[in-house]
Amino acid sequence: MLGKRLLMISFYSYPSNETASHRPCKLAKYLPRYGWTPVLLTVRWEPSNCDWWYDPILAARGDVCETIRVPYNGTSRGTPRRFLGKCLSVLPRLLLPSKTPWSVWRKMLSASHLLMSQRPVNAVWSTFGPGLDLEVAAAVSRKHHVPWVADFRDLPDQFERTWRNRQKVRAEVRVCASAAVLTTVSQGLADRLAERHRAQVSLVPHGFDPDDYPPLSTSQHDKFTIAYFGSAATDKQRDAGPLFAALDDLADMGHVNLDDVSVQFYGGSPVPIESSARGHNCARVVQWHSWIPHREALLKQQRATLLLLLSASTAKGIMTGKLTSYLGARRPILSVPGDNDVTDDILARTRSGRSAASPSEIAELLLKWYREWKATGAVDFHGIDREIATFSSEVQAAKLAGILDAISGPS
DSSP, X not given: OOOEEEEEEOSOOTTBOOHHHHHHHHHXXXXXXXXXXXXXXXXXXXXXXXXXXXXXXXXXXXOSSEEEEEOOOOOOTTOOXXXXXXXXXXXXXXXXXXXXXXXXXXXXXXXXXXXXXXXXXXXXXXXXXXXXXXXXXXXXXXXXXXXXXXEESSOTTSSOOOXXXXXHHHHHHHHGGGOSEXXXXXXXXXXHHHHHOSSEEXXXXXXXXXXXXXXXXXXXXXXXXXXXXSOOOXXXXXXXXXXXXXXXXXXXXXXOOGGGEEEEEESSOHHHHHXXXXXXXXXXXXXXXXXXXXXXXXXXXXXXXXXXXXXXXXXXXXXXXXXXXXXXXXXXXXXXXXXXXXXXXXXXXXXXXXXXXXXXXXXXXXXXXXXXXXXXXXXXXOOOHHHHHTTBHHHHHHHHHHHHHHHHOOO
16 A cells, blocks of 8 residues: 655765765655655765765665655866856855755756656655755645655754854745744754744654664674764864873773773764874874775674764754664763763663763773773673664654654545
């Protein structure tokens, strides 16, 4: 039985391994279990326009649902541009940031209208980032009289309220005025959205897919391995420096042998990591690796002794996809410095890890885990299964299906 049909609009999707790709694809995978057949409208991601994000393993798996892709040239790195060409490329980003890249917005809009003329849908779902997704959804809703949901993984002003971010918020308020419901990943972001929108705001947190995590044959670790996945130290709020200071203190006191320790960073730029580690004795055990395929990253998460999370301590409501990915890996999580908010709450509720801010607090936790590893070759994971399960992609798809049912009416 077909059930209801949903048009999902997302700039990011597989085979791009960008963090934003996982949310639409995992929701699309599980929505049919709850009576919704998704059609995903997205970009045609290829090695030429995806840089290091292109994931050949995700490409080989095939689409999770019917998928319509529009061409995208991406950014031509290393290709010289004349002055006029540079100006013409910058102007749309300044004047119409919510419709940038302009060419993708036009192609998505055309493709969505064509789809609606051939086989109408019961609802539209679109996720923010870069913003053209919402513009297309609003236009489809307006022309074809279909309710739509505006989804926010992040907010443009969640860290800083610069002139450019305020411009994006103004566009957000304008575009989402026609949305039936707004969804987001945390209560903190929901409160922010409720301040500037009249529509109902509902929670659909990030999720992990249990199918992505194969059973491991052994839990023994040759090294006391602390692993981080994703961009690190991208702003002043996220810094691995306190971790490095804690390791140095433990080594100086003779509590930890640095030859036993391995600190691995996967993805992002090596510059902030190297900057934070510079001058620390433990820098010799810190390694940076470029982006790796999604499947390989999850396997390395499962094989790590501890998983490092660099949390935002001053911005409320920040819930990263990395956190739920770590929950699925079922390894102890060390959050630095902690956020006194959604991350700390989830760690406490699931008993999946601890937060620590100062080098002394971090050192206390590391020493406890290090001694356990020395004694047993591993660090046990004490997460609560029933609580962790509430963050699965299937549970989030069920929440979204309930929202869609409420706004779309009977089949």
